[in-house]
Amino acid sequence: MAVTPNNDAEDNFVYYNGRKLRKGFTTGTTATAATVAAIRTLLNQEPQDTVTVHAANGKVAIFGVEQTNFDKSKASCAIKKDGGDDQDATDGALIFATVELRSDNEIHLDGGEGVGRVTKAGLANRPGMPAINPTPRRVIKEAARKELGANRGADIIISVPEGKRIAKLTYNPKLGIVGGISILGTSGVVTPMSESSWKHSISIEMNIHRKRGDQALVLVPGNYGEDFAKDELGISEAKIVQMSNFVGYVLHEVQRLKFNKILIVGDLGKMIKVSAGIFSTHSKDADARAEVMVANLALMGGVPTEFLRQIYGCLTTISMIKLINEAGYQGVYQIIVDKIKQRAEKLLAHREPHVTVDAVIFSRESGFLAASKPIEEIKGEWQ
Template identity: 75%
Template sequence: MAVTNDDYVFYNGRKLRKGFTTGTTATAAAVAATKTLLQQEPQSIVAVKAANGQQAEFDVQDDQFDETYASVAITKDGGDDQDATDGMLIYATVTLRQDSEITLDGGQGIGRVTQKGLANEPGMPAINPTPRRMIKQSVRDLLGPHRGADIVISAPEGEKVAKLTYNPKLGIVGGISILGTSGIVTPMSEESWKHSISIEMNIHRQRGDDRIILTPGNYGEDFLTQTMKIPVTQQVQMSNFVGYVLKEAQRLGFKQVLMVGDLGKMIKVSAGIFSTHSKDADARAEVMVANLALLGAPLGLLKQVYACLTTISMIDLINEAGYQAVYQKIVDKIKQRSEKLLVRREPAVVVDSVIFSRSSGLLASSKPIEEIEAEWR
């Protein structure tokens, strides 16, 4: 197991232990295998530096070796992070060469890149540049300048675990990725999540797309495909990071964005709230009441809506009172707020939006829904 020398982060008042990336784990396995091979004896513990310079120690497992090769395993320790790869074994096999070259490849359970737009070219193993450099340099330091080796990183459970990661959407097939820029996993980190979304968007851009569909999550994706009959080939899930993803769309050069989401999330965007997680903001009742008031809704209705705990219960009251026009007001403001967020930079981005409710279906769209469906199918 890895020892994290009591390195913690605080998140929402909780003390959480940091861990190590698959990149640091693979580096440790490569170092342990090389030491085993050179010394011709098993290693019980291996110490390496993560990419950010932090010292890390790992227990070495399942060592096998002879005079030409060595293979060892290290358990991936993600700390308190909810990571699909936490606890899986990462193997490194190091085989001596007759020359001084050092090669690095992915074996069983390590994904292969199939699309442009990622850090590695199609056909390469999904071992990102920082861990690739760390692994090869660490082995070079042990071998010296005149000996070479073939290094193969593998993960027996990788193909199964990869189904729980972003890899299938990124066009990485056959296993997990060896990742990490700092080498450290920060629990509950949103940065790695955002980075994954950016990578997925860049894949769309690299293949020539200049427009993209954004949904907060599975509900939006289901409405897009099942109700609007629009395929997911141009769609990315943005989670709660609406502002970040919109700015990324502009940075990457998309000219047109369609956002499809449940009212409960998207109503916040209409008020200029671009991080829609409840921990950041929950002004759904206030936004709805303000828009209803502008339509002249009676005080009694406003009080009832304000007391609602969910947008579904708000919708029931609004529909019963005949104020469905409020949905169009909200969806129009989603478009206005989103385009205003991007107005100061190029390229200009046209944003349209569709809002729905899981209980009652389509609520409103920033232009006729038939036009949107025809345009994006």
Template identity: 40%
Template sequence: MDKYMIKNGKRLQYGYTTGSCAAAASKAAANMLMTGEPLEEITIATPKGWDLKLRVIDPKIEGPWASCSIKKDAGDDPDVTHGLLIYSKVKWRQDNKINIQGGRGVGRVTKKGLPAAVGKAAINPIPLQMIEKEVREMIGYEKGLDIEIFVPKGEEIAKKTFNPRLGIEGGISILGTSGIVEPMSEEAWKDSLGLEIAMLKEEGIDKLIFVPGNYGRDLVKNTYQFQDKYIIKTSNFIGFMLDKAVEHGIKQILLVGHLGKLAKVAGGIFHTHSRVADGRREILAAYLALLGASPHEVKTVLTSNTTEEAVSYIRQIKKEKIFPILAQKITEKTRERTEEKVQIGSVIFTMEEGILAICPEGKKLLEGCKEWKK
């Protein structure tokens, strides 16, 4: 694509989705089936309103069917499906219906809560609509087609995606609501994280462990021997994930995170990326002042390079009482965010010190949620 955006001072290229690839390949194959001639490029419209002119790869026409592929281009988005060939194979039907199926390398849905029904190919609703629209534009409404979308390397690549965890087996998903990949799209990332909550709720799970990243996940697995399936990574989107928890009726959440992240939550900051807000030292310093720390001690924390350094100094001046206070404040802020619809407890730690504090609600959850254990 020749479209770009500027993000954080960088020029980043847009890409197009697996759904756009499937629609383009299907339209091109339908064209070849009608004309009997191979095709070099095809143009489709996307829900975003942008037209895509894409190169047709590996065109084949053999008797009653035709097939070809489109190469997925994720632009500057870190997408493991970048470069995959998305194929479509089309064959005439005896009626005027469009029947779309997933073949090799397209995942099968095995759990409820996803846009596609259990047992169906993991082709989302918008790509299905795009495929039918583009094919109808080519063949009209008097004829019908059987369409098979397949991805030769899909099963291998799917292992690097969320699909195995979401209950999509055997391949990738055919995705995309706009047809266009926005480079490093935060919304797409959040949607994939939120989908995990929906999937677990469908399994009847309503007690979860939220961790911002891998350190928290490893800590709860190694310290408490909790099962992986209950542990949800929130990344920096703690507020968003709390909102999703309320939306899906989650009853209990244990929030476990590094003090450098969760100190921000104690200050009411629910998007914890440092580019959005970074008040870690200021929040630590404010609570130290409430505990009677001297101006020199407060300034030392304010000018510390890292949270780990600040924690080391807090221990040195024997103000460890701050840690349970912060853990309780994190719990209070998260309960406010969820309008007290979710029972929440907090655990804070650092890499050097390990667990610093567990709030009273956190201790109750740790004692009561036996199902989390292996």
């Protein structure tokens, strides 16, 4: 575990839904520590038990050195990534830095095994570069320069032996980063349950689409929406971006990045919230599914109060759908999908560019429910 000079200090923790969670350190800070440990080992010709470094935001971090190998010309040290209480795919991974002195005073930094390579334009690094982002790249090289002094140089290679496997659990495959994980961290500190990095990843993916000339996107909440868009609507995966629960954020990003057309495809359980103007669909922020369904059924007219009470008592939209289909009130789905379109367009109104919005809702149990225009027309536009 990485520690700080005062582990009990309040700035080492964050409170989330009433829980006190410990902050951790990014892959960038961990790679910096590995680099410093390797340089000190090489210059002193003796292994280091611990190493102290500064994260990008200046916070002091103390790491134990997990593995060391060295001779007179090269040293390699491993530091274990400590993400604190954040559920991060890279937590616990060993990050290695291998350092070899140069005959000049230049510092060269590259990625080795398990560090991804950029293949698409639109990311912070150019295609062909290792996925070591600008801030950690700067921090690693500054720390190396401090250890080496002004007159010595070094070749530094950052590697993560488990990186290729771990990368499958991250956004990297969708971002066109192949072969491993990214060395990340604008602050150098991991804040547990932070949504900012997740949103940032979505924005990066959207920017890749714009860089390649796309003007239209299909937005889905997650894997179910993506599978439905591909399997039932025949839409290419290359047109799809997962927006998670951040519907409002992603819609604003659509406009900021100057897309002019979107199709929202999602399960009713998520999308019914959007129809009521709820643009953060995580249950921690809002769960008014029953209330929204009851209101729309009531506005149809002729729906018995007892039936509305039954719907209100349902715990899931799946159970609502079963009752609605049995009673013949399927018209409510069209009302809801039309409101999804209207709410999204209203959110983006009065700003440029104008964004055309359509929507499709489905159920994992019963399949297609409704679309904002004829489904065959949507398929023709997006296939």
